[in-house]
Amino acid sequence: MSSFEIGNALYLVLLLIMVLTWYVAQNRQSLGRVVQQALAWGLIFVGVIAAIGVWDDIRQTLRPTQSVITATGQIEVPRAPDGHYYLTLRINGEPIDFLVDTGASEMVLTAGDADRVGLSLDELVFSGRAMTANGEVRTALARLDSVALGDHRDLDVTAWVNEGEMEQSLLGMAYLRRWSRIEISDNALVLTR
The missing domain is CATH 2.40.70.10 (Acid Proteases)
Structure with a gap:
């Protein structure tokens, strides 16, 4: 990985941390709901990644x-x-x-x-x-x-x-x-x- 790519990755990680920190601070009264939403989005993300991974098998079936x-x-x-x-x-x-x-x-x-x-x-x-x-x-x-x-x-x-x-x-x-x-x-x- 080049130093430019490492810098981009660090920038994106910092941006993600800032957005998450802001979101938790805005919703600190209802952290249970925030955790539920985060888990739901995490499962959606994992599902999309899994579908992409098995797309060739799905295409062969269809x-x-x-x-x-x-x-x-x-x-x-x-x-x-x-x-x-x-x-x-x-x-x-x-x-x-x-x-x-x-x-x-x-x-x-x-x-x-x-x-x-x-x-x-x-x-x-x-x-x-x-x-x-x-x-x-x-x-x-x-x-x-x-x-x-x-x-x-x-x-x-x-x-x-x-x-x-x-x-x-x-x-x-x-x-x-x-x-x-x-x-x-x-x-x-x-x-x-």
Whole structure:
């Protein structure tokens, strides 16, 4: 912390002490009520801090998730607040979250997701190259025993594992082409087999 920041912090602490001293002096006849109000405001402050701390968890709970419409054989995915579409596929029985990326040619797994589905990173051969927004990265071809989305299951699916840093696995056109129809309607991505 710089000396300027320390000076600002001391100024704010002194100002707070002065305001509290004035408030207690003005309300010294009813100190019980002052303590109650201080506790109430303290609890409100703690509640706001707690809500900020768990906001990501709350947002994940409130974020719309994919719906499986089995009668028509469709998967409907609502658009997320950030404007993207996210799908959870079961790869080799393990749920993996994907960002739907129609600009990506292939299904691309992060190294962490590849490890979760049972691909040994030490056994993969990172001989491929891919151009990303962050530059060139090395990739490895992999075979997935099973990829399931809702009731729809595909066997022996090709995917690529990205050796570089990626926030989330990408679901590209190689997998999306397995669906007979891909449609965006009413802020939802609809996949039909």
